[in-house]
Amino acid sequence: MDLTHLNPEQREAVETTEGPLLVVAGAGSGKTRVLTHRIAYLIEEKKVPPYRILAVTFTNKAAKEMKNRIEGLLPFKVDGLWVGTFHSVCVRILRGHIDKLGYNSNFVIYDTQDQKTLIKQCIKSLGLNEKVFDPGSMMGFIGRQKDQMISSDMYKDYAKGETHGIEKSKVYSLYQKRLKENNAVDFNDLLCLTVELFNNFKDVLEMYQTKFQYVLVDEYQDTNKAQYLLIKSLVKAHENVCVVGDSDQSIYSWRGADVRNILDFEKDFRGAKVVKLEQNYRSHQIILDAANAVISKNTGWNAKTLWSARKEGELIKVYEAYDERDEAGYITRNIERYKENEGIGYNSFAVLYRTNAQSRALEDAFRRDGIPYKVVGGLKFYDRKEIKDILGYMRVVENERDNISLLRIINTPKRGIGNTTLAKLNKFAEENGLSLFETLEVINEVGLSKRIKEKIEEFYIEILHYQKCAKSLNVFELFEEILNKSGYMDMLKADDSVESKSRIENLMEFGGVMKEFLNNIGEHTLTQFLSDMALLSDVDKTEENDKETVILMTFHGAKGLEFPIVFMTGMEENLFPSARTNYDPEDLEEERRLAYVGITRAENILHVSFAKQRNLYGKFQVNVPSRFVREIPASLQDGVGIRAVEKMRQIEKEAKKQFFTGGKMNFESPKVEKNETNELNIGMKVRHKKFGTGTIVNIKSAGEDKALTIAFENNGIKKLMLSFAPLEIL
Secondary structure, three states: OOOOOOOHHHHHHHHOOOOOEEEEEOOOOOHHHHHHHHHHHHHHOOOOOHHHEEEEEOOHHHHHHHHHHHHHHOOOOOOOOEEEEHHHHHHHHHHHHHHHHOOOOOOEEEOHHHHHHHHHHHHHHOOOOOOOOOHHHHHHHHHHHHHOOOOHHHHHHHHOOOOOHHHHHHHHHHHHHHHHHOOEEEHHHHHHHHHHHHHHOHHHHHHHHHHOOEEEEOOHHHOOHHHHHHHHHHOOOOOOEEEEEOHHHOOOHHHOOOOHHHHOHHHHOOOOEEEEEOEOOOOOHHHHHHHHHHHOOOOOOOOOOOEOOOOOOOOEEEEEEOOHHHHHHHHHHHHHHHHHHHOOOHHHEEEEEOOHHHHHHHHHHHHHOOOOEEEOOOOOHHHOHHHHHHHHHHHHHHOOOOHHHHHHHOOOOOOOOOHHHHHHHHHHHHHHOOOHHHHHHOHHHOOOOHHHHHHHHHHHHHHHHHHHHOOOOOHHHHHHHHHHHOOHHHHHHHHOOHHHHHHHHHHHHHHHHHHHHHHOOOOOOHHHHHHHHHOOOHHHHOOOOOOOOEEEEEOHHHOOOOEEEEEEOOOEOEEOOEHHHHOOHHHHHHHHHHHHHHHOOEEEEEEEEEEOEEEEOOEEEEOOEOHHHHOOOHHHEEOOOOHHHHHHHHHHHHHOEEEEEOOEEEEEOOOOEHHHOOOOOOOOEEEEOOOEEEEEEEEEEEOOEEEEEEEEOOOEEEEEEOOOOOEEEO
16 A cells, blocks of 8 residues: 555554554644554555454544545445444444343434433423423433443432432433333433443453454544443454544543543553654644643643644734624624635634624624624534424334324324323323323223324324335335325425425425435435434534535534634633633643634634623623633734724723722713824724714824724724714723
């Protein structure tokens, strides 16, 4: 194999095939190239059969890209190679062996909405108060236990020492019981049940240990305890394990990720080889120097120094805004300047923020200035109601014990089966140990009116029809049958609203997803299709930015992405890093890693901004600049805007009197007529009697007068002469 295009460290990682290997891959250092070349090298040079190799990553998109790139490196198709996410790998294993744990192989996978619905039912059944035991919080609590491999039975031992521990233990136990009754699992169960399977059935473990002679794991810094135990079990016999990751990009502890897994790799696998990938192919050296300076303040990390062959580049532009609106205006002005002066397209920009609440001021500015944008992290295609409704039908067809999906569709479209009837069905099912579908089979015994009973019988016969169709139709044909026979499509057409037309378009797009599924090589069963849909991660659900739009997203959402120009916003103490880091040094280190991720998203230009004051969550805040800004050496910074607001600060100090009333700080600001003074600066907030509030964006001398360019919040950009403009300072 020709490996001459790899740098020395990349080549070393590719050619080290035997024994444990840790590849410390800095941001933009070509880790995917190493993984794909290593697998191709094993197959072509070492003559390892593809079915002996397991490669695990964290998103389906990454897995698909990896497989495509491997096949591009080899002169033949790669059959039998397992490339997938942890969850998809576990599904494949469990489909073949979950019966040993008391489930049927056609189990369904509940998403977060399904989980919350089931937990809500459990809380109600136990007679607990939802305000005290919030379903969302309980879902998070159960997820955290599973991340640490603490089963519902194990948690009972901890319950007595925790607030509401006994009640939480009961919810957890009932939740697991109901999952099993529904022949359903949640995402955490996929991992936990596979580990349980390996622990309790050695023959199954040995079969997969023999099958997978080489195991590769991407993004190892994001693994939790269950994933760690899974990999540890699989490679115990041969230890041919290669993990790739970067402790500096471990930012998901709130999802259960444990950075110690990568930091302790050399302790877990004695004699492990370590290869560091430090050459960055994304950013220029100034950006990397800033990232290196910030992350070096952490103590728990795999020491490395990113470097680039691109030595020249622009300094990091640091802007101190007056408030969040000024910050947003700075961003939109610069985007328009880059576009007009340099022809840079809108999709070359990303605006990052710590919390979703920060997007409001940004969106207001983008709408005001007519800049197209897209918020990543909003409602995703597969989370839309119409998609989940049809998936609900298909899930009941596949697994009639799925009570959650049955409740979703039994009155969708409207069939006159209301909440009172559903309560009677649920009660009868619980009292007789039946699933809801089994209750429909004996509907005459429930004690319902003739009219309601007929409606339910019609629905029951309809599901039986779909089950019969599923034996002869492919998933797309079944989809069309459900849309038409259920009346779902007729319901949307009858509505004839903009929203319903959009839903029809989404369903047509969903049909395209099914056709694509059928075109792929592999299983074409309904079971496989539903598994594929359930295993889509948040990243997979995010639609591609194929339009000319600026991307707005959280720092967490930006991981793994790159953009020519990046704006890091809200860089203030108590916002980023968040206030909770005042009490936990480990939280502070993770926040610093998140800042490092943000910095290293930028290819060419990086803007960093913070506001002197900010209105967030309905509260007025005055914060100091983030320590992460201060940790960037001054020699790397270009203080755009700091000087521009300095005179404004001086004016404020002289003109404003601070006093306290009721424990809150207030300001009295005298109104100063602008055309009576020449103290004028870019970035200053002003009010015009006709045009309202605006920000001065440019000042030009015009003889003894001044020409002002002002961006008004509700009236766009206006050019005014100072001597005639009725302005006042805000």
